[in-house]
Amino acid sequence: MSSAELPPPSPVRQLRLVVAADDYEAAVRFFRDVLGLPEQAAYSGDGDARVVILEAGRATLEIANPAQRRMIDDVEVGRQVAPQIRVAFEVDDTAATTERLVAAGATQVAPPTTTPWQSVNARLDAPAGLHITVFQELRTPDERAALDGFGTESA
Template sequence: MTREVDRPPVVRQLRLVVEADDHDAAVAFFRDALGLPEEAAFAGDGDARVVILDAGRATLEIANPAQKRMIDEVEVGRQVAPRIRLAFEVDDARTTTERLIAAGAEQVAPPTVTPWQSLNARLDAPADLHITVFEELRGPDERAAYDGSGAEGDQPPPTRR
């Protein structure tokens, strides 16, 4: 579906609001370990606190149940994801995965090359969030030309270390 060029976007920002029982641990994980810059922080009565982290460009990926099952199967080998899973594009999925595990995440699946040519790792993170960190293994031009099917003859590139 192509968006009209002369029509301004209606939505300016996607903001996901997550309740975290251990606010400090969640902030330390996502801000300090994952590296999301702090955009703002506010405090209110009764120890009310919120930290807004900049996660770069946001998209909303809506998958049907069959697609969700297929992604779990490819990335993990079994069904594990809840209805909502956060995915963060990073420059180095292996190093980021190691850093997040050291910061308290539980590895669900190690970095795995997917048929759509990204290196994806699954983790259970603070605030009861199930996350993917992924590294694109092809440049934007290569991704645009790739159909993503993983068909024979379209082999994945060697994984980066």
Template sequence: MNPSEIPASPVRQLRLVVEADDYEAAVRFYRDVLGLPEQAAYSSGDGARVVILDAGRATLEIANPEQKQMIDDVEVGRQVAPRIRVAFEVADSAATADRLVAAGAEQVAPPTTTPWHSVNARLDAPAALHITVFQELRTPDERAALDGFGTDPAGSSPSGAEDGGPR
């Protein structure tokens, strides 16, 4: 199936909803330091508050336990990630990681070049999130041409997915 034959997804957005005990610190970290633009914010008279931050294109990455373990081993050298980890693609993972650590994140692992052609750094961040900031070293087309970057046995994604490998 070529890309022009792929039907549009019925899902228009992936939204991760996170409860933050220190709301102000979490908003400051993700909006002001990481740089996610504010899309909307709501509050009520009873003190309830929420902000929705635009994180660009969203994907849902589903990994089996062996893959999760392999990613932790490559990026960190040991098992650290909970079942859910949030990853942000950035232009410069080293500079972003430094900026996030200076703003209060705890570095779990420094920027590491991965076998899937990205530079990934791991952090524990506000709102109790374990995050990865990653910088792609190859274009989606370049990755798609490599062995092991697809979902069918031949190594190419049957859906024509733009995303070739794990984070």
């Protein structure tokens, strides 16, 4: 693709998911210290106001219609469990990450499962009321794009 064919850069520079955690210390320990999200910044203010911003690698916004949401739940869990918002983290080893997170207090909803789209996904309920997926990609984006049903909406 030549530079003349490249899409214009996005006007959005960062996706930041903001989560209010009743047990702030437990949530920070879980996501920073156990899952391993590096701390980018932390701020405090009057009345014990505190926030920590954790790096989570590349951010994407996945928008799924109700049929896709049901299909993902069926594949990963075998039943409908996901709330409207589910947070997914790509990791190097789904099984080892799941074990670490469960040992740190997460509740396993479904064990690591190989999906039809060639990733290994596990579901957990995590601190701060988050329903999460940890996933390990088994194929590169180019390999996946060659599979039936994969591509882009604009293609």
